[in-house]
Amino acid sequence: xxxxxxRIYMDIEAxxxxxxxxxxxxxxxxxxxxxxxxxxxxxVSKALSALVERGMIVRRRKTGSFVASPQIDRTxxxxxxxxxxxxxxxxxxxxxxxxxxxxxxxxxxxQQLSEAPDAEILRLQCLHIVDGRPNxxxxxIIMLDxxxxxxxxxxxxxxxxxxxxxxxxxxxxxxxIRAVSADTATARMLETERGQACLSLIRQTWxxxxxxxxxxxxxxxxxxxxxxTFHPMAKLAHTTGGSASDR
Numbered sequence: 001x002x003x004x005x006x007r008i009y010m011d012i013e014a015x016x017x018x019x020x021x022x023x024x025x026x027x028x029x030x031x032x033x034x035x036x037x038x039x040x041x042x043x044v045s046k047a048l049s050a051l052v053e054r055g056m057i058v059r060r061r062k063t064g065s066f067v068a069s070p071q072i073d074r075t076x077x078x079x080x081x082x083x084x085x086x087x088x089x090x091x092x093x094x095x096x097x098x099x100x101x102x103x104x105x106x107x108x109x110x111q112q113l114s115e116a117p118d119a120e121i122l123r124l125q126c127l128h129i130v131d132g133r134p135n136x137x138x139x140x141i142i143m144l145d146x147x148x149x150x151x152x153x154x155x156x157x158x159x160x161x162x163x164x165x166x167x168x169x170x171x172x173x174x175x176x177i178r179a180v181s182a183d184t185a186t187a188r189m190l191e192t193e194r195g196q197a198c199l200s201l202i203r204q205t206w207x208x209x210x211x212x213x214x215x216x217x218x219x220x221x222x223x224x225x226x227x228x229t230f231h232p233m234a235k236l237a238h239t240t241g242g243s244a245s246d247r
Contacts, residue, residue, distance in 0.1 A: 004039045008047035016056055016067055023069045027057060081161035082128045082136055082217070091130045095138075095159050099125040102144070102151065109141065113204065113214050120144045122151065124160050127189055134190045135223060140215040147212060161215070168212055175203035180218065190220045197221035 002010070015021045028036070033044045048065055051057045059065045086093035101123055110117040121141050128136040140160050142150045147168055155163065180200045187194040198221050204214045 004037055005043050005047050008033060008037055008044060009050055012051060013056060021067050023067050025067045027065045029064050081159055081165055083159050083162055086130050094129050096127045097155050098127055100155060113211055115211055135219060137186060137189055137218045138215060140213060142213045143211045146207060146210045164213055168207065170205040170207050170212055172206040173203060175201055177201050186218060192220050199224055
């Protein structure tokens, strides 16, 4: 049975996601919600606080609660590319390919990927820019034995993640999300301070037991968040945001 708190949360969430309530729109004030749902002010406040934590609304003292502006959210379970997620959230995206080279897999990377040393790989580094500000550094390895077509792809006009999603089916994925501090090179590229908190997503995908790609994507911590709503009965993520995920 759905509690009143959950019903208030889901009703407001549905109106925001559907576009009925747009960014900047004021949502009903607390005493109006209390009257509508026939509940206590504490129950209403709990639902609104959960929506604030999710980033869907903002509460302003003495003026009320408002639909938040779109954020760059990366859903925790989905594999999408940064450009698509940014555009779905209403942001302008472009990227710069910084390095592209074919080389052999070294011992350290081979151990990390559980792949054979000396395998031929394509190593890429990209900078993703959202609304004119650096939003992510992408450092990627593509296994050329699994994705031979990547050898001839310049990636001059399409981000590697978007290309891979369109070209190569995957059967398994693993990722790790952690906090890191920006080193000198990272701080320079992301236009932030050395030592600034960043979010790192490391993801490896496979096709029938063979590694397709391994990527680390680093975001400035104050410009990005990971988000998702999970339903324990279905054990599936119900995504409620868009953005910069990658495969």
